[in-house]
Every structure is written in C-alpha cells, then in structure tokens.
Amino acid sequence: MELYTGRPLDLGGRLEKECRVYDLLDKLGIPYFRTDHAQANTMEACEEIDKVLDVLICKNLFLCNRQKTAFYLLMMPGSKPFKTKELSSQINSARLSFADACYMEAFLDIKPGACSIMGLMNDHDNKVQLLVDEEVCKGEYLGCHPCVSTSSLKLKTSDVFEKFLPAVHHMPVTVRLIGS
Numbered sequence: 348m349e350l351y352t353g354r355p356l357d358l359g360g361r362l363e364k365e366c367r368v369y370d371l372l373d374k375l376g377i378p379y380f381r382t383d384h385a386q387a388n389t390m391e392a393c394e395e396i397d398k399v400l401d402v403l404i405c406k407n408l409f410l411c412n413r414q415k416t417a418f419y420l421l422m423m424p425g426s427k428p429f430k431t432k433e434l435s436s437q438i439n440s441a442r443l444s445f446a447d448a449c450y451m452e453a454f455l456d457i458k459p460g461a462c463s464i465m466g467l468m469n470d471h472d473n474k475v476q477l478l479v480d481e482e483v484c485k486g487e488y489l490g491c492h493p494c495v496s497t498s499s500l501k502l503k504t505s506d507v508f509e510k511f512l513p514a515v516h517h518m519p520v521t522v523r524l525i526g527s
Contacts, residue, residue, distance in 0.1 A: 353378070387497075403488075406421075409450070410444065429524070433524055454474045463493070479522065480521075480524045487503065
C-alpha cells in the first residue's frame with residue numbers, strides 16, 4: 348500500500364460516487380492523502396490502512412430509531428465499543444438500531460462496509476443526522492472511505508468540519524461516548 352496526495356491520476360475503473368468525492372474535495376480546496384487497498388469492510392481490515400495513513404480511521408455506524416423515521420451517521424474511534432443506551436439518552440431517541448442497508452444506499456449512496464462521512468454529500472434532503480464522538484473532533488486528522496471500501500482518505504479534521512460539512516449542508520451533533 349502506498350500513500351498518494353490527492354485524486355488518482357487514472358480514474359478508469361473507479362466508481363462514479365468515488366470520483367464525485369474527489370471532485371468535491373478539489374472544488375472546496377481541501378487537500379487530502381489517499382491510499383488504495385483491497386476491500387476493507389471491517390475495523391480489523393482497516394488496521395493496516397491506519398498505519399499507512401498514520402491516522403485514526405473512524406468507525407462509522409448507520410443507525411435509525413425503531414420507527415425508521417430518524418436516521419443517524421455516528422462517527423467514533425474504531426477502538427471504542429458502541430453502547431446503544433449511552434447514545435440514545437444523548438439524542439433523545441429510544442431504541443436505536445442499525446439501519447437497513449437499503450436506507451444507507453438510498454440516502455448516502457454507500458454500501459455497507461464503505462460507510463463514511465463523505466456519503467453525506469449524497470444526502471441532499473438531509474435525511475441523516477451526523478453524530479460525532481467528541482474524541483474524533485480532537486484529532487488533527489481523520490480517516491474515511493471515499494464512498495467505496497477500496498480506498499481510504501486522510502483529511503484535516505478542521506477541513507471536514509469547517510469546509511466539507513457546511514458545503515454539504517450537514518451540521519454535526521457532538522456526543523460523548525464512554526463505551527463502558
């Protein structure tokens with residue numbers, strides 16, 4: 348695995364949704380590093396990618412309430428365990444569970460395993476509320492997939508929160524997860 352600056356020189360064979368991520372980041376003037384790799388659908392598979400990017404790859408969980416009327420994208424450190432009850436009380440939404448893949452694809456244009464904050468660029472109707480663990484906000488950089496699980500990006504956290512999220516009309520809600 349190698350580390351590259353910016354978009355791939357040859358976009359042949361890349362999915363349109365991945366190319367749209369590069370287009371938007373470039374348009375917004377957000378610099379980024381990229382590495383290409385075999386499919387990485389689990390946090391365990393991302394451990395090697397973490398070393399190449401030298402960044403915390405976030406765990407991204409796509410959640411919903413029991414009625415399937417409220418949807419959430421939760422970004423949290425990959426090493427922290429997720430406790431539903433802990434989050435539910437902070438966002439006043441009882442009975443959170445993992446949302447069906449069909450909603451992830453419909454709202455974020457992402458398949459399971461590639462879930463990422465970058466998918467919010469596809470949520471034009473703001474159906475998904477971004478929730479971010481406070482620990483993620485403290486890092487200088489964060490890592491994420493560009494809507495596919497065969498590449499990973501390293502971006503400045505400040506660029507994501509100050510440029511990317513306002514451009515895609517999503518404001519995060521910061522949560523504090525202990526994981527115990």
